Amino acid sequence: MIVPVAAGLAAGVALVILFAYWAANPPVYRAESWSVFEVVLPEGASLDGEGKSFEPQHVSIKSGDGVRWVNQEKLFVTIVVEPACEPADIDAKAISSPTGTEKELGAGDSLECRFFEPGQYRVHTEPWPWMQGTVTVEP
Numbered sequence: 746m747i748v749p750v751a752a753g754l755a756a757g758v759a760l761v762i763l764f765a766y767w768a769a770n771p772p773v774y775r776a777e778s779w780s781v782f783e784v785v786l787p788e789g790a791s792l793d794g795e796g797k798s799f800e801p802q803h804v805s806i807k808s809g810d811g812v813r814w815v816n817q818e819k820l821f822v823t824i825v826v827e828p829a830c831e832p833a834d835i836d837a838k839a840i841s842s843p844t845g846t847e848k849e850l851g852a853g854d855s856l857e858c859r860f861f862e863p864g865q866y867r868v869h870t871e872p873w874p875w876m877q878g879t880v881t882v883e884p
Contacts, residue, residue, distance in 0.1 A: 830858030
């Protein structure tokens with residue numbers, strides 16, 4: 746009868762010691778912090794000669810930040826980012842290759858990408874050649 750009691754006391758003491766250690770040294774959870782900048786494809790951008798382009802046309806961000814392009818036009822458009830960026834959302838349905846990332850956007854759809862490599866990225870649409878912009882990524 747003494748053995749089960751001793752085992753129970755030992756387990757209880759071990760739990761108290763473990764809890765005391767955890768209370769003195771709690772685990773640290775760090776949330777990843779990054780910013781997302783929104784760029785709009787305005788309604789009417791599909792009309793050649795209207796002079797509409799990305800709003801804003803040029804974005805400067807820090808490495809690790811992201812850009813979200815939102816299609817406010819009523820027509821489908823394909824956004825192309827060259828060289829490739831990293832689509833931020835899993836269900837983005839974006840196609841990435843070494844030369845670029847692209848996604849077809851319907852009205853209200855968006856593409857969100859993160860940029861880790863410093864440099865300048867060219868952004869344009871298909872089939873509207875006048876829709877051009879840049880993303881400059883700083884270290």
